[in-house]
Amino acid sequence: MNIYLPIAEVSVNALFLLGIGGMVGILSGLFGVGGGFILTPLLFFIGIPPAVAVASAANQIAGSSFSAFLGHVRRRTVDFKMGLVLLSGGMVGSFLGVELFSFLQRAGQIELFVSLCYVILLGGIGGLMLAEGIRSLRRQKNKNVLLQPRRRRSWVHGLPLKMRFRVSHMYVSAIPPFIIGLAVGVLAAIMGVGGGFIMVPAMIYLLGMPTKVVVGTSVFQFLFVTGFTTVMHAWRSQTVDVILALLLLVGGVIGAQVGVAMAARLKAEQLRILLALLVLGVGIQLALNLVLTPDELYTLATAP
Template identity: 65%
Template sequence: MQIYLPIAEISVNIYLLLGIGGLVGVLSGMFGVGGGFLITPLLFFVGIPPAVAVATSANQIVASSVSALFGHIKRKGVDYWMGTVLLIGGLIGSTIGVQIFNLLKAMGQVDLLVNLCYVVFLGIVGGLMFIESINALRKSKRSGARKRRRHNWVHNLPFKVKFRISGLYISVIPPLMVGVFVGILSAIMGVGGGFIMVPAMIYLLGMPTKVVIGTSLFQIIFVSAYTTMMHAITNHTVDIVLALLLLIGGVIGAQFGTRIGAKLKAEQLRILLAALVLLVCIKLGLDLVITPLDVYSLGTGE
Protein backbone atom coordinates (compact mmCIF):
# COMPACT_ATOMS: atom_id res chain seq x y z
CA MET A 1 0.00 0.00 0.00
CA GLN A 2 1.52 3.31 -1.11
CA ILE A 3 1.06 6.55 0.82
CA TYR A 4 1.88 10.05 -0.38
CA LEU A 5 4.16 12.15 1.85
CA PRO A 6 3.22 15.83 1.33
CA ILE A 7 6.47 17.47 2.48
CA ALA A 8 8.83 14.85 1.00
CA GLU A 9 6.65 14.90 -2.14
CA ILE A 10 7.00 11.18 -2.90
CA SER A 11 4.93 8.00 -2.42
CA VAL A 12 6.35 5.23 -0.19
CA ASN A 13 5.07 1.82 0.95
CA ILE A 14 3.31 2.29 4.28
CA TYR A 15 4.46 -1.07 5.69
CA LEU A 16 8.07 -0.27 4.86
CA LEU A 17 7.89 2.92 6.92
CA LEU A 18 6.21 1.12 9.82
CA GLY A 19 8.94 -1.53 9.67
CA ILE A 20 11.71 1.08 9.75
CA GLY A 21 10.10 2.74 12.76
CA GLY A 22 9.70 -0.61 14.54
CA LEU A 23 13.34 -1.59 13.95
CA VAL A 24 14.60 1.70 15.32
CA GLY A 25 12.26 1.37 18.31
CA VAL A 26 13.81 -2.00 19.18
CA LEU A 27 17.29 -0.44 19.06
CA SER A 28 16.15 2.44 21.25
CA GLY A 29 14.92 0.08 23.96
CA MET A 30 18.00 -2.17 23.78
CA PHE A 31 20.82 0.35 23.65
CA GLY A 32 19.48 3.67 24.94
CA VAL A 33 20.02 5.37 21.59
CA GLY A 34 17.41 7.37 19.72
CA GLY A 35 18.12 5.34 16.60
CA GLY A 36 18.58 8.35 14.35
CA PHE A 37 21.97 7.07 13.18
CA LEU A 38 20.06 4.22 11.52
CA ILE A 39 16.67 5.71 10.64
CA THR A 40 18.04 8.74 8.79
CA PRO A 41 20.22 6.67 6.39
CA LEU A 42 17.32 4.21 5.89
CA LEU A 43 15.09 7.10 4.88
CA PHE A 44 17.78 8.22 2.44
CA PHE A 45 17.75 4.72 0.94
CA VAL A 46 13.97 4.76 0.32
CA GLY A 47 14.15 8.14 -1.44
CA ILE A 48 13.30 10.67 1.28
CA PRO A 49 15.14 13.99 0.68
CA PRO A 50 17.95 14.48 3.28
CA ALA A 51 16.54 17.74 4.67
CA VAL A 52 13.15 16.09 5.31
CA ALA A 53 14.75 12.89 6.66
CA VAL A 54 16.89 14.77 9.18
CA ALA A 55 14.04 16.95 10.50
CA THR A 56 11.43 14.16 10.62
CA SER A 57 13.78 11.58 12.19
CA ALA A 58 14.19 13.79 15.24
CA ASN A 59 10.41 13.68 15.71
CA GLN A 60 10.28 9.86 15.59
CA ILE A 61 13.19 9.60 18.03
CA VAL A 62 11.09 11.35 20.67
CA ALA A 63 8.34 8.73 20.50
CA SER A 64 10.55 5.64 20.58
CA SER A 65 12.69 7.14 23.37
CA VAL A 66 9.66 7.96 25.54
CA SER A 67 8.33 4.44 25.11
CA ALA A 68 11.70 2.89 25.99
CA LEU A 69 12.27 5.25 28.93
CA PHE A 70 9.25 3.96 30.85
CA GLY A 71 10.84 0.54 31.14
CA HIS A 72 14.06 2.00 32.56
CA ILE A 73 12.16 4.21 35.02
CA LYS A 74 10.51 1.10 36.45
CA ARG A 75 13.96 -0.42 36.98
CA LYS A 76 15.22 2.84 38.57
CA GLY A 77 17.84 3.16 35.87
CA VAL A 78 17.64 6.92 35.27
CA ASP A 79 19.92 9.58 36.81
CA TYR A 80 17.68 12.63 36.51
CA TRP A 81 20.26 15.11 37.78
CA MET A 82 22.89 13.95 35.29
CA GLY A 83 20.22 13.91 32.58
CA THR A 84 19.31 17.52 33.36
CA VAL A 85 22.92 18.70 33.00
CA LEU A 86 23.20 16.84 29.68
CA LEU A 87 19.87 18.35 28.61
CA ILE A 88 20.98 21.94 29.25
CA GLY A 89 24.03 21.38 27.09
CA GLY A 90 21.91 19.62 24.47
CA LEU A 91 19.48 22.54 24.09
CA ILE A 92 22.37 24.97 23.61
CA GLY A 93 24.00 22.65 21.06
CA SER A 94 20.74 22.10 19.14
CA THR A 95 20.24 25.83 18.72
CA ILE A 96 23.74 26.16 17.28
CA GLY A 97 23.29 23.06 15.09
CA VAL A 98 20.05 24.28 13.49
CA GLN A 99 21.74 27.55 12.50
CA ILE A 100 24.63 25.61 10.91
CA PHE A 101 22.13 23.36 9.11
CA ASN A 102 20.22 26.36 7.73
CA LEU A 103 23.43 27.98 6.51
CA LEU A 104 24.60 24.82 4.71
CA LYS A 105 21.13 24.27 3.23
CA ALA A 106 21.22 27.76 1.76
CA MET A 107 24.64 26.94 0.26
CA GLY A 108 23.34 23.65 -1.18
CA GLN A 109 25.87 21.54 0.76
CA VAL A 110 23.66 19.95 3.42
CA ASP A 111 23.36 16.52 1.71
CA LEU A 112 27.12 16.02 1.47
CA LEU A 113 27.70 17.28 5.02
CA VAL A 114 25.14 14.91 6.54
CA ASN A 115 26.61 11.87 4.78
CA LEU A 116 30.20 12.78 5.66
CA CYS A 117 29.27 13.37 9.30
CA TYR A 118 27.71 9.92 9.47
CA VAL A 119 30.74 8.18 7.96
CA VAL A 120 33.28 10.00 10.16
CA PHE A 121 31.49 9.85 13.50
CA LEU A 122 30.05 6.37 13.12
CA GLY A 123 33.43 5.02 12.01
CA ILE A 124 35.36 6.54 14.91
CA VAL A 125 32.84 5.79 17.64
CA GLY A 126 31.96 2.32 16.36
CA GLY A 127 35.60 1.31 16.01
CA LEU A 128 36.64 2.51 19.46
CA MET A 129 33.59 0.99 21.13
CA PHE A 130 34.04 -2.35 19.37
CA ILE A 131 37.69 -2.65 20.45
CA GLU A 132 36.92 -1.68 24.05
CA SER A 133 33.92 -4.01 24.22
CA ILE A 134 36.00 -6.97 23.01
CA ASN A 135 38.62 -6.23 25.68
CA ALA A 136 35.95 -5.87 28.39
CA LEU A 137 34.36 -9.16 27.35
CA ARG A 138 37.71 -10.94 27.60
CA LYS A 139 38.43 -9.47 31.02
CA SER A 140 35.01 -10.45 32.35
CA LYS A 141 35.65 -14.06 31.32
CA ARG A 142 39.07 -14.14 32.96
CA SER A 143 37.99 -12.76 36.30
CA GLY A 144 34.69 -11.95 37.95
CA ALA A 145 36.30 -9.36 40.22
CA ARG A 146 35.54 -5.77 39.30
CA LYS A 147 38.29 -3.20 39.20
CA ARG A 148 37.92 0.14 40.87
CA ARG A 149 37.28 3.05 38.58
CA ARG A 150 40.47 4.85 37.70
CA HIS A 151 40.49 8.61 38.07
CA ASN A 152 41.28 10.66 34.99
CA TRP A 153 41.46 14.34 34.04
CA VAL A 154 37.67 14.65 34.38
CA HIS A 155 37.93 14.22 38.15
CA ASN A 156 40.35 17.15 38.47
CA LEU A 157 38.03 19.79 36.98
CA PRO A 158 36.24 22.41 39.17
CA PHE A 159 32.49 22.83 39.87
CA LYS A 160 32.07 19.30 41.19
CA VAL A 161 28.60 17.94 41.90
CA LYS A 162 27.48 14.66 43.43
CA PHE A 163 25.37 12.49 41.14
CA ARG A 164 23.96 10.03 43.67
CA ILE A 165 22.25 7.55 41.34
CA SER A 166 25.38 7.26 39.20
CA GLY A 167 27.62 7.15 42.26
CA LEU A 168 29.81 9.96 40.90
CA TYR A 169 31.33 13.15 42.28
CA ILE A 170 32.61 15.03 39.21
CA SER A 171 32.58 18.45 37.55
CA VAL A 172 29.46 19.50 35.63
CA ILE A 173 31.68 20.79 32.78
CA PRO A 174 32.27 17.42 30.98
CA PRO A 175 28.59 16.35 30.90
CA LEU A 176 27.61 19.88 29.84
CA MET A 177 30.12 19.78 26.94
CA VAL A 178 28.96 16.29 25.96
CA GLY A 179 25.39 17.64 25.86
CA VAL A 180 26.38 20.60 23.65
CA PHE A 181 28.24 18.35 21.19
CA VAL A 182 25.36 15.86 21.02
CA GLY A 183 22.87 18.70 20.52
CA ILE A 184 24.80 19.99 17.49
CA LEU A 185 24.90 16.49 15.99
CA SER A 186 21.18 16.05 16.68
CA ALA A 187 20.31 19.14 14.65
CA ILE A 188 22.67 18.48 11.73
CA MET A 189 22.35 14.70 11.41
CA GLY A 190 18.80 14.05 12.63
CA VAL A 191 20.03 11.78 15.42
CA GLY A 192 19.32 11.52 19.11
CA GLY A 193 23.07 11.36 19.68
CA GLY A 194 23.01 8.21 21.77
CA PHE A 195 25.78 6.60 19.73
CA ILE A 196 28.06 9.43 20.93
CA MET A 197 26.54 10.03 24.35
CA VAL A 198 26.39 6.42 25.59
CA PRO A 199 30.14 5.79 25.05
CA ALA A 200 30.97 9.23 26.49
CA MET A 201 28.92 8.55 29.63
CA ILE A 202 30.58 5.16 30.13
CA TYR A 203 34.19 5.86 29.20
CA LEU A 204 34.57 9.60 29.86
CA LEU A 205 32.25 10.24 32.81
CA GLY A 206 32.59 6.74 34.30
CA MET A 207 28.85 6.12 34.74
CA PRO A 208 27.68 2.54 35.39
CA THR A 209 26.09 0.95 32.31
CA LYS A 210 22.84 0.16 34.16
CA VAL A 211 22.00 3.89 34.44
CA VAL A 212 23.57 5.09 31.21
CA ILE A 213 20.82 3.84 28.89
CA GLY A 214 17.90 5.33 30.83
CA THR A 215 19.70 8.64 31.41
CA SER A 216 20.63 8.85 27.73
CA LEU A 217 16.99 8.35 26.72
CA PHE A 218 15.86 11.03 29.20
CA GLN A 219 18.12 13.62 27.54
CA ILE A 220 17.37 12.47 23.99
CA ILE A 221 13.62 12.99 24.40
CA PHE A 222 13.80 16.69 25.16
CA VAL A 223 16.67 17.57 22.81
CA SER A 224 15.04 15.74 19.88
CA ALA A 225 11.68 17.41 20.56
CA TYR A 226 13.34 20.82 20.64
CA THR A 227 15.29 20.06 17.43
CA THR A 228 12.10 18.99 15.65
CA MET A 229 10.37 22.21 16.67
CA MET A 230 13.29 24.34 15.46
CA HIS A 231 13.42 22.56 12.07
CA ALA A 232 9.64 22.88 11.67
CA ILE A 233 9.71 26.61 12.40
CA THR A 234 12.82 27.56 10.41
CA ASN A 235 12.93 25.00 7.57
CA HIS A 236 9.34 23.65 7.26
CA THR A 237 10.86 20.20 6.56
CA VAL A 238 8.99 18.05 9.11
CA ASP A 239 6.65 15.65 7.27
CA ILE A 240 3.80 14.89 9.69
CA VAL A 241 2.53 11.84 7.78
CA LEU A 242 6.01 10.29 7.67
CA ALA A 243 6.60 11.13 11.33
CA LEU A 244 3.30 9.51 12.40
CA LEU A 245 4.06 6.22 10.63
CA LEU A 246 7.58 6.07 12.05
CA LEU A 247 6.21 6.98 15.47
CA ILE A 248 3.69 4.12 15.53
CA GLY A 249 6.34 1.59 14.58
CA GLY A 250 8.86 3.06 17.03
CA VAL A 251 6.57 2.93 20.06
CA ILE A 252 5.74 -0.73 19.47
CA GLY A 253 9.34 -1.72 18.75
CA ALA A 254 10.74 0.04 21.82
CA GLN A 255 8.76 -2.21 24.17
CA PHE A 256 10.33 -5.32 22.66
CA GLY A 257 13.79 -3.70 22.71
CA THR A 258 13.59 -2.91 26.43
CA ARG A 259 12.78 -6.54 27.24
CA ILE A 260 15.59 -7.87 25.05
CA GLY A 261 18.11 -5.43 26.53
CA ALA A 262 17.25 -6.48 30.09
CA LYS A 263 18.28 -10.08 29.28
CA LEU A 264 21.73 -9.23 27.88
CA LYS A 265 24.94 -8.37 29.73
CA ALA A 266 26.38 -4.84 29.53
CA GLU A 267 29.41 -6.00 27.51
CA GLN A 268 27.16 -7.84 25.05
CA LEU A 269 24.97 -4.76 24.56
CA ARG A 270 27.99 -2.57 23.88
CA ILE A 271 29.55 -4.92 21.34
CA LEU A 272 26.23 -5.33 19.49
CA LEU A 273 25.78 -1.56 19.32
CA ALA A 274 29.36 -1.13 18.09
CA ALA A 275 28.87 -3.74 15.35
CA LEU A 276 25.64 -2.06 14.20
CA VAL A 277 27.27 1.38 14.11
CA LEU A 278 30.14 0.03 11.99
CA LEU A 279 27.77 -1.68 9.54
CA VAL A 280 25.84 1.55 8.93
CA CYS A 281 29.13 3.45 8.55
CA ILE A 282 30.43 0.98 5.93
CA LYS A 283 27.18 1.14 3.94
CA LEU A 284 27.17 4.95 3.85
CA GLY A 285 30.89 5.07 3.02
CA LEU A 286 30.41 2.71 0.07
CA ASP A 287 27.51 4.80 -1.22
CA LEU A 288 29.78 7.85 -1.29
CA VAL A 289 32.57 6.22 -3.33
CA ILE A 290 30.87 3.56 -5.49
CA THR A 291 29.39 4.64 -8.80
CA PRO A 292 25.59 4.18 -8.67
CA LEU A 293 23.91 1.64 -10.96
CA ASP A 294 21.66 4.29 -12.50
CA VAL A 295 24.20 6.67 -13.95
CA TYR A 296 22.77 9.68 -15.74
CA SER A 297 23.80 13.16 -16.77
CA LEU A 298 21.94 16.39 -17.28
CA GLY A 299 22.38 18.40 -20.41
CA THR A 300 20.59 20.51 -22.99
CA GLY A 301 18.51 18.61 -25.52
CA GLU A 302 19.38 18.94 -29.19
Protein backbone atom coordinates in the same frame (compact mmCIF):
# COMPACT_ATOMS: atom_id res chain seq x y z
CA MET B 1 -0.39 0.99 -0.06
CA ASN B 2 1.29 4.25 -1.03
CA ILE B 3 0.99 7.36 1.08
CA TYR B 4 1.76 10.92 0.06
CA LEU B 5 3.93 12.59 2.70
CA PRO B 6 2.80 16.24 2.98
CA ILE B 7 6.16 17.80 3.94
CA ALA B 8 8.59 15.46 2.17
CA GLU B 9 6.32 15.79 -0.92
CA VAL B 10 7.01 12.25 -2.02
CA SER B 11 4.80 9.21 -2.25
CA VAL B 12 6.13 6.23 -0.29
CA ASN B 13 4.74 2.83 0.57
CA ALA B 14 3.27 3.10 4.09
CA LEU B 15 3.89 -0.57 4.91
CA PHE B 16 7.51 -0.10 3.87
CA LEU B 17 7.87 2.80 6.33
CA LEU B 18 6.25 0.72 9.07
CA GLY B 19 8.75 -2.01 8.17
CA ILE B 20 11.73 0.32 8.46
CA GLY B 21 10.39 1.60 11.77
CA GLY B 22 9.90 -2.00 12.88
CA MET B 23 13.41 -3.01 11.88
CA VAL B 24 14.92 -0.10 13.78
CA GLY B 25 12.61 -0.98 16.68
CA ILE B 26 13.87 -4.57 16.68
CA LEU B 27 17.44 -3.22 16.80
CA SER B 28 16.62 -0.95 19.71
CA GLY B 29 14.90 -3.80 21.55
CA LEU B 30 17.77 -6.19 20.83
CA PHE B 31 20.68 -3.93 21.59
CA GLY B 32 19.19 -1.22 23.78
CA VAL B 33 20.15 1.57 21.37
CA GLY B 34 17.89 4.31 20.02
CA GLY B 35 18.51 3.36 16.43
CA GLY B 36 18.47 6.90 15.01
CA PHE B 37 21.90 6.33 13.49
CA ILE B 38 20.47 3.51 11.34
CA LEU B 39 17.06 5.08 10.72
CA THR B 40 18.21 8.32 9.10
CA PRO B 41 20.52 6.70 6.49
CA LEU B 42 17.73 4.21 5.63
CA LEU B 43 15.41 7.16 4.97
CA PHE B 44 18.06 8.66 2.66
CA PHE B 45 18.23 5.35 0.75
CA ILE B 46 14.46 5.31 0.06
CA GLY B 47 14.50 8.86 -1.30
CA ILE B 48 13.28 11.04 1.56
CA PRO B 49 15.02 14.45 1.24
CA PRO B 50 17.89 14.49 3.81
CA ALA B 51 16.63 17.62 5.56
CA VAL B 52 13.19 16.04 6.11
CA ALA B 53 14.72 12.69 7.10
CA VAL B 54 16.89 14.22 9.84
CA ALA B 55 14.15 16.43 11.30
CA SER B 56 11.48 13.71 11.22
CA ALA B 57 13.84 11.15 12.74
CA ALA B 58 14.39 13.52 15.67
CA ASN B 59 10.62 13.69 16.08
CA GLN B 60 10.35 9.88 15.96
CA ILE B 61 13.08 9.46 18.60
CA ALA B 62 11.32 11.91 20.93
CA GLY B 63 8.19 9.76 20.70
CA SER B 64 9.87 6.38 21.04
CA SER B 65 12.01 7.39 24.03
CA PHE B 66 9.06 8.76 26.02
CA SER B 67 7.77 5.44 27.37
CA ALA B 68 11.33 4.34 28.17
CA PHE B 69 11.77 7.59 30.09
CA LEU B 70 8.57 6.97 32.11
CA GLY B 71 9.89 3.51 32.99
CA HIS B 72 13.18 4.97 34.24
CA VAL B 73 11.34 7.58 36.31
CA ARG B 74 9.29 4.82 37.95
CA ARG B 75 12.46 2.87 38.79
CA ARG B 76 14.15 6.09 40.02
CA THR B 77 17.12 5.64 37.70
CA VAL B 78 17.22 9.22 36.43
CA ASP B 79 19.63 11.80 37.86
CA PHE B 80 17.53 14.87 37.07
CA LYS B 81 20.16 17.36 38.17
CA MET B 82 22.79 15.78 35.94
CA GLY B 83 20.15 15.49 33.22
CA LEU B 84 19.42 19.21 33.43
CA VAL B 85 23.11 20.10 33.09
CA LEU B 86 23.39 17.80 30.06
CA LEU B 87 20.15 19.24 28.73
CA SER B 88 21.23 22.87 28.99
CA GLY B 89 24.30 21.92 26.92
CA GLY B 90 22.04 19.96 24.58
CA MET B 91 19.74 22.93 23.94
CA VAL B 92 22.68 25.17 23.03
CA GLY B 93 24.12 22.39 20.84
CA SER B 94 20.80 21.78 19.13
CA PHE B 95 20.35 25.49 18.43
CA LEU B 96 23.85 25.73 16.93
CA GLY B 97 23.29 22.51 14.99
CA VAL B 98 20.02 23.73 13.43
CA GLU B 99 21.71 27.00 12.40
CA LEU B 100 24.63 25.10 10.87
CA PHE B 101 22.15 22.80 9.15
CA SER B 102 20.17 25.60 7.50
CA PHE B 103 23.41 27.36 6.50
CA LEU B 104 24.72 24.21 4.80
CA GLN B 105 21.33 23.67 3.18
CA ARG B 106 21.54 27.11 1.56
CA ALA B 107 25.13 26.40 0.46
CA GLY B 108 24.06 23.12 -1.16
CA GLN B 109 26.43 21.03 0.94
CA ILE B 110 24.04 19.50 3.47
CA GLU B 111 23.83 16.05 1.84
CA LEU B 112 27.59 15.74 1.63
CA PHE B 113 28.08 16.95 5.19
CA VAL B 114 25.46 14.65 6.72
CA SER B 115 26.79 11.69 4.70
CA LEU B 116 30.37 12.39 5.80
CA CYS B 117 29.31 12.65 9.45
CA TYR B 118 27.53 9.31 9.12
CA VAL B 119 30.45 7.59 7.42
CA ILE B 120 32.82 8.72 10.19
CA LEU B 121 30.37 7.93 12.99
CA LEU B 122 29.17 4.55 11.69
CA GLY B 123 32.68 3.51 10.69
CA GLY B 124 34.06 4.45 14.10
CA ILE B 125 31.28 2.91 16.17
CA GLY B 126 30.98 -0.19 14.00
CA GLY B 127 34.72 -0.78 14.16
CA LEU B 128 34.87 -0.30 17.93
CA MET B 129 31.88 -2.58 18.51
CA LEU B 130 33.31 -5.27 16.26
CA ALA B 131 36.66 -5.15 18.07
CA GLU B 132 34.90 -5.23 21.44
CA GLY B 133 32.66 -8.11 20.38
CA ILE B 134 35.57 -10.21 19.13
CA ARG B 135 37.57 -9.44 22.27
CA SER B 136 34.75 -10.55 24.55
CA LEU B 137 34.25 -13.75 22.53
CA ARG B 138 37.97 -14.50 23.09
CA ARG B 139 37.63 -13.61 26.76
CA GLN B 140 34.90 -16.22 27.16
CA LYS B 141 37.25 -18.89 25.82
CA ASN B 142 40.12 -17.75 28.03
CA LYS B 143 38.73 -16.81 31.42
CA ASN B 144 42.13 -15.81 32.81
CA VAL B 145 42.31 -12.52 30.93
CA LEU B 146 41.86 -9.70 33.43
CA LEU B 147 39.25 -7.01 32.92
CA GLN B 148 40.81 -3.61 32.52
CA PRO B 149 40.48 -1.53 35.68
CA ARG B 150 38.39 1.62 35.35
CA ARG B 151 40.02 4.89 36.23
CA ARG B 152 37.84 6.59 38.81
CA ARG B 153 39.76 9.86 39.01
CA SER B 154 40.95 11.78 35.97
CA TRP B 155 41.64 15.32 34.78
CA VAL B 156 37.86 15.81 34.71
CA HIS B 157 37.81 15.96 38.51
CA GLY B 158 40.21 18.90 38.62
CA LEU B 159 37.95 21.36 36.77
CA PRO B 160 36.19 24.29 38.51
CA LEU B 161 32.41 24.95 38.86
CA LYS B 162 31.84 21.84 40.92
CA MET B 163 28.31 20.64 41.65
CA ARG B 164 26.91 17.93 43.87
CA PHE B 165 24.83 15.25 42.12
CA ARG B 166 23.01 13.36 44.89
CA VAL B 167 21.45 10.61 42.82
CA SER B 168 24.79 9.74 41.22
CA HIS B 169 26.72 10.27 44.48
CA MET B 170 29.16 12.56 42.70
CA TYR B 171 30.83 15.91 43.22
CA VAL B 172 32.20 17.03 39.84
CA SER B 173 32.55 20.09 37.67
CA ALA B 174 29.50 21.00 35.58
CA ILE B 175 31.70 21.77 32.55
CA PRO B 176 32.28 18.22 31.18
CA PRO B 177 28.58 17.19 31.27
CA PHE B 178 27.64 20.53 29.68
CA ILE B 179 30.11 19.92 26.84
CA ILE B 180 28.98 16.31 26.39
CA GLY B 181 25.37 17.54 26.22
CA LEU B 182 26.35 20.22 23.72
CA ALA B 183 28.10 17.75 21.41
CA VAL B 184 25.10 15.43 21.52
CA GLY B 185 22.75 18.35 20.80
CA VAL B 186 24.71 19.27 17.67
CA LEU B 187 24.61 15.63 16.53
CA ALA B 188 20.86 15.44 17.15
CA ALA B 189 20.27 18.51 15.00
CA ILE B 190 22.47 17.61 12.03
CA MET B 191 22.15 13.83 12.02
CA GLY B 192 18.76 13.10 13.61
CA VAL B 193 20.23 10.78 16.23
CA GLY B 194 19.51 10.60 19.95
CA GLY B 195 23.18 10.32 20.79
CA GLY B 196 22.89 7.70 23.53
CA PHE B 197 25.74 5.73 21.97
CA ILE B 198 28.09 8.66 22.67
CA MET B 199 26.59 9.90 25.90
CA VAL B 200 26.48 6.55 27.72
CA PRO B 201 30.19 5.72 27.34
CA ALA B 202 31.13 9.35 28.04
CA MET B 203 29.16 9.37 31.29
CA ILE B 204 30.61 6.06 32.45
CA TYR B 205 34.23 6.50 31.45
CA LEU B 206 34.69 10.29 31.49
CA LEU B 207 32.52 11.29 34.44
CA GLY B 208 32.57 7.98 36.29
CA MET B 209 28.80 7.95 36.85
CA PRO B 210 27.29 4.80 38.39
CA THR B 211 26.01 2.57 35.58
CA LYS B 212 22.52 2.17 37.01
CA VAL B 213 21.59 5.84 36.49
CA VAL B 214 23.47 6.34 33.22
CA VAL B 215 20.88 4.96 30.80
CA GLY B 216 17.91 6.67 32.48
CA THR B 217 19.71 10.02 32.57
CA SER B 218 20.75 9.71 28.95
CA VAL B 219 17.15 8.89 27.94
CA PHE B 220 15.98 11.97 29.86
CA GLN B 221 18.54 14.11 28.01
CA PHE B 222 17.79 12.93 24.49
CA LEU B 223 14.03 12.90 24.98
CA PHE B 224 14.19 16.63 25.60
CA VAL B 225 16.96 17.39 23.11
CA THR B 226 15.22 15.58 20.23
CA GLY B 227 11.93 17.24 21.21
CA PHE B 228 13.62 20.65 21.22
CA THR B 229 15.39 19.85 17.93
CA THR B 230 12.08 18.90 16.31
CA VAL B 231 10.54 22.23 17.30
CA MET B 232 13.64 24.11 16.09
CA HIS B 233 13.65 22.33 12.70
CA ALA B 234 9.90 22.87 12.30
CA TRP B 235 10.33 26.51 13.13
CA ARG B 236 13.52 27.30 11.18
CA SER B 237 13.25 25.11 8.08
CA GLN B 238 9.73 23.51 8.05
CA THR B 239 11.19 20.07 7.49
CA VAL B 240 9.34 17.95 10.09
CA ASP B 241 6.97 15.45 8.46
CA VAL B 242 4.50 14.33 11.14
CA ILE B 243 3.00 11.54 9.02
CA LEU B 244 6.46 10.11 8.36
CA ALA B 245 7.44 10.34 12.04
CA LEU B 246 4.22 8.70 13.25
CA LEU B 247 4.46 5.76 10.81
CA LEU B 248 8.06 5.13 11.86
CA LEU B 249 7.07 5.46 15.49
CA VAL B 250 4.26 2.88 15.32
CA GLY B 251 6.53 0.43 13.47
CA GLY B 252 9.30 1.15 15.96
CA VAL B 253 7.25 0.40 19.08
CA ILE B 254 6.00 -2.90 17.64
CA GLY B 255 9.54 -3.79 16.53
CA ALA B 256 10.98 -3.00 19.95
CA GLN B 257 8.70 -5.59 21.57
CA VAL B 258 9.86 -8.21 19.04
CA GLY B 259 13.46 -7.19 19.64
CA VAL B 260 13.22 -7.57 23.42
CA ALA B 261 11.75 -11.07 22.98
CA MET B 262 14.48 -12.00 20.50
CA ALA B 263 17.26 -10.66 22.73
CA ALA B 264 16.29 -13.14 25.44
CA ARG B 265 17.09 -16.05 23.11
CA LEU B 266 20.37 -14.87 21.59
CA LYS B 267 23.85 -14.54 23.07
CA ALA B 268 24.97 -10.99 23.87
CA GLU B 269 28.38 -11.28 22.18
CA GLN B 270 26.91 -12.64 18.98
CA LEU B 271 24.35 -9.83 19.02
CA ARG B 272 27.03 -7.22 19.41
CA ILE B 273 29.00 -8.57 16.44
CA LEU B 274 25.79 -8.69 14.40
CA LEU B 275 25.00 -5.05 15.18
CA ALA B 276 28.61 -4.06 14.47
CA LEU B 277 28.44 -5.68 11.03
CA LEU B 278 25.13 -3.95 10.29
CA VAL B 279 26.47 -0.55 11.35
CA LEU B 280 29.63 -1.05 9.28
CA GLY B 281 27.53 -2.17 6.32
CA VAL B 282 25.42 1.00 6.32
CA GLY B 283 28.59 3.10 6.79
CA ILE B 284 30.31 1.41 3.83
CA GLN B 285 27.23 1.88 1.63
CA LEU B 286 27.20 5.61 2.44
CA ALA B 287 30.95 5.85 1.83
CA LEU B 288 30.59 4.14 -1.55
CA ASN B 289 27.89 6.64 -2.52
CA LEU B 290 30.41 9.41 -1.88
CA VAL B 291 33.32 7.76 -3.67
CA LEU B 292 31.78 6.00 -6.67
CA THR B 293 31.01 8.09 -9.75
CA PRO B 294 27.30 8.91 -9.55
CA ASP B 295 25.01 8.21 -12.52
CA GLU B 296 23.90 11.81 -12.52
CA LEU B 297 26.49 14.48 -11.77
CA TYR B 298 23.88 17.21 -11.41
CA THR B 299 21.38 17.67 -8.61
CA LEU B 300 18.31 19.86 -8.25
CA ALA B 301 17.27 21.81 -5.19
CA THR B 302 14.51 24.33 -4.70
CA ALA B 303 15.91 27.84 -4.48
CA PRO B 304 14.48 30.39 -2.05
